Amino acid sequence: MDIQNLVKMANQIGQFFQSYPNHEEAVDGVAGHIQRFWEPRMRNAILAHAQSGGETGLLPLVVEALQRVHGTQQAA
Amino acid sequence: MSLPRNTDYGTPARESEKEVTLSIDGIEVTVPAGTSVMRAAQECDASIPKLCATDSLEPFGSCRLCLVEIEGRRGYPASCTTLVEPGMQVRTQTPKLAEIRRGVMELYISDHPLDCLTCSANGNCELQDMTGVVGLREVRYGMKGKNHFDLLSALSKDESNPYFTYDPSKCIVCNRCVRACEETQGTFALTISGRGFDSRVSPGESQPFMESECVSCGACVQACPTATLMEKGVIEHGQAEKKVTTTCAYCGVGCSFDAEVKGTTVVRMVPNKDGGANHGHSCVKGRFAFGYATHPDRITTPMIRKSIEDAWQPVSWDEAIGYAASEFKRIQAKYGRDSIGGIVSSRCTNEEGYLVQKLVRAAFGNNNVDTCARVCHSPTGYGLKQTLGESAGTQTFDSVMKSDVIMVMGANPTDGHPVFGSQMKRRLRQGAKLIVVDPRAIDLVRSPHIQATHHLKLKPGSNVAIITAMAHVVVTEGLVQEDFVRERCEWVSFEQWRDFVSKPENSPEAMEIHTGVPAAEVRAAARLFATGGNAAIYYGLGVTEHSQGSTTVIGIANLAMATGNIGREGVGVNPLRGQNNVQGSCDMGSFPHELPGYRHVSDSATRALFKDAWGVEPQPEPGLRIPNMFEAAMEGSFMGLYCEGEDIVQSDPNTQHVEAALRAMECVVVQDLFLNETAKFAHVFLPGSSFLEKDGTFTNAERRISRVRKAMPPLAGKADWEVTCMLSNALGYPMDYTHPSEIMDEIARLTPTFHGVSYQHLDELGSIQWPCNEQAPEGTPIMHIDEFVRGKGRFMLTEYVPTEERTSSRFPLILTTGRILSQYNVGAQTRRTPNSMWHDEDRLEIHPTDAELRGINEGDWVGISSRAGETVLRAVVSERMQPGVVYTTFHFPESGANVITTDNSDWATNCPEYKVTAVQVTRVTQPSEWQQRYRDFTKQQLDLLPKSPREKV
Ligand code: SF4
Ligand code: SF4
Ligand code: SF4
């Protein structure tokens, strides 16, 4: 999986939900979308990237959402 | 023996609350007010002779054959133009009438060649029938007078159209063709030129058909009562012996046809009057372009090869299937369960689509299944599901006849969905208002008797800006239908949306820099939409194929909900689907995250249901979408693909990337009619079957399920569904269906919206619009009537995010893509028919200003380069484009339109952004490097085919 492409896709999702005034709703929107529509290979790649430290190129909203996705995967 | 004809009632049916009772030849009959005497007579089986009347057209009253006597009226009124009145006493047969009718026929016949025995219409000619009916026995004037056939047989027939001829010597000037072209098709290509004896039908300004405005829909041919306008197929083969009712396999209108067959040869396709989507009309593709089915390029023998550099080896079905299965198993053993997948065709039947996704989920054991809807309408599925609760259009096509305002956004119905385009034009001629939102001046903007009230000629990529700005106007000018919203929608989501769209940055004035459309025009269009009565939105790929495709779909749904335009006739949100069965393939669960009936794979109750039926539980995690498959192939984790009836190399964006991904795979299985572009990268080729060769169903853009019926045996011996069963069996997962009806029964059992569907029920009703179940036993023409499928409608925010694909000094122009009437999608079928006479190459349309700047003249070769690649086309200099925007179609693989399109895609669904690519255009003298490589590669691949691929092993 080309990580730059995944970053771009994740940020596009972030941009859609960014305009929601309710922050929780926005984070949930991004996390839910990645959870429901991304194949595990893609999800794992972006999670690993988000946790790699350093400059990820991800929007803050997406970073937060990915933490939530990570949490859900841990719980499952 | 010719085929029995359908009853012709002479004039169209009328709708009225009021009923009228009258007596015809002593029999009482009750009909809706506004009905003609002719039609009322036919209702009680009293056929009145007629020539110029037919029930698909408004009456004209010119032939005087249909005269009747009416008690208390003087003279002999024409029954086709006389309306019924209460208590009327009509006589249709009296000695006097018989005498007059004979006289009329005598005049016609004295001016008609008497070569009935050798005429192509023999046995299927209304003039012949009427001569018999009125009992004409002699022609007193003799056949020697001044007549047309001597004069005109000297004149040549017009054979310019590849599908029908015009033989003026047989014309009786009944005007039916002229009216068909106006009323049914809406093209206004024909006129009667000359007066009296000299009058003749003529296309345009006495041009041959091919040079006129004619779009070859065939409506005039069908309306002609004589052999004057006649299909070449009938002239060549004679009248057919039987007819098979089936459904067009081209576009999402889903026209119903009678395939007229002689032996195993289809003589002609006649649109079916009872067809719910087309009511007896058709376009040039469905009616005429079926010759591809028997084209010599068809490959009818299974073939295999180890590598794509090797020659193809023709083998038996068993060997080919066995090889494919062993390769898939080998790959899964080596790279894991998720390393293979399948692609469902949106051209194949529902049953076939269902089987492919079942094969992937049950036999492959993963969810790596996708369909070409990915590249066209996946944003529709997402956007409508999120807002309204169901991934489908809300209306029937007929609903447009009740619309007062029609907004067409990013769609070109007269080319892409011609039969619906004709219906829409009919409504517009009746006075409905039209708003077109499109970067290009599509035909609808101005056509005979139609003129768009507003054409919002926006910059490509600014759909969200426009739709949000329209919403801004609706909200801030107090045009919201608050009662509707309060009752039907989630109020909290509405408030959030209302606050969002009201922001000053979403006003038409603020958006003007993005859209290029004057704010006043946007305001006026929004007001018209909100206050003009029933308002309906029709949209197409110009909406979905963008980085914000899903956002625009959501914006459209928001606008419809806010203005209360949903849940009844005349309104609604109407995606115009591209391919014949895009709706169906999506319904059948061909997306990697959804089981049939749009149920998410994570839903354990649904998985349990399928486990019960299939014996295998589907995986709970979504699989790879098509572009993700390519990415995974490049990374080495996706190595095998079963691709049925799709040509991803030609249809998907960034061709060079797709080619590289396919080269990286170890086993590509292609099932198709032809050695398409994807098959050039395949290791196993399984011959497919055309829609004429199998049974099944298609579902059109209005959710209408219609039967596909076998008209000839499969050329390669097997229908596509049989091939999928064989592959599944070879993989160790048994599929033992003996007929597609059994597959539909399984679909119906497992899918709540299909519970009531069966082949028997389809035979009874003709077609069914889903949902069809206990609540709606006859189907559901209009959705969301009392409540939305998801309960309350949900407004979502639609922030405009400009695409990353921006112009720069290197790529200063925007390329957008589209399609034309005569060719279909990647063109694999239509290119193999005479339809290519209308369009034999893809060209680049460029505005005169941009052309002049670059020294480009009409017909010059121009290079088009983008960040992804370069190709060369010939230029058409045209004002239809706005400066800064160029346009092309993508029907020919050598054009390489997708060599230039990029990997950008819709944020929610990965639907590619075909509609916006930044490019530079320059004059060149030779094809691009890619095109030269393409030619070499194609030649190499054709050389690898066995010498006579049609020979069976
Ligand atoms: S084929 Fe269609 S468009 Fe052409 S003249 Fe006949 S009705 Fe008109
Ligand atoms: S061409 Fe046929 S339909 Fe047209 S006026 Fe002549 S006879 Fe009538
Ligand atoms: S291509 Fe579309 S409009 Fe034309 S006949 Fe087929 S279904 Fe109808």
Ligand code: FES
């Ligand atoms: S059918 Fe009535 S006038 Fe021709």
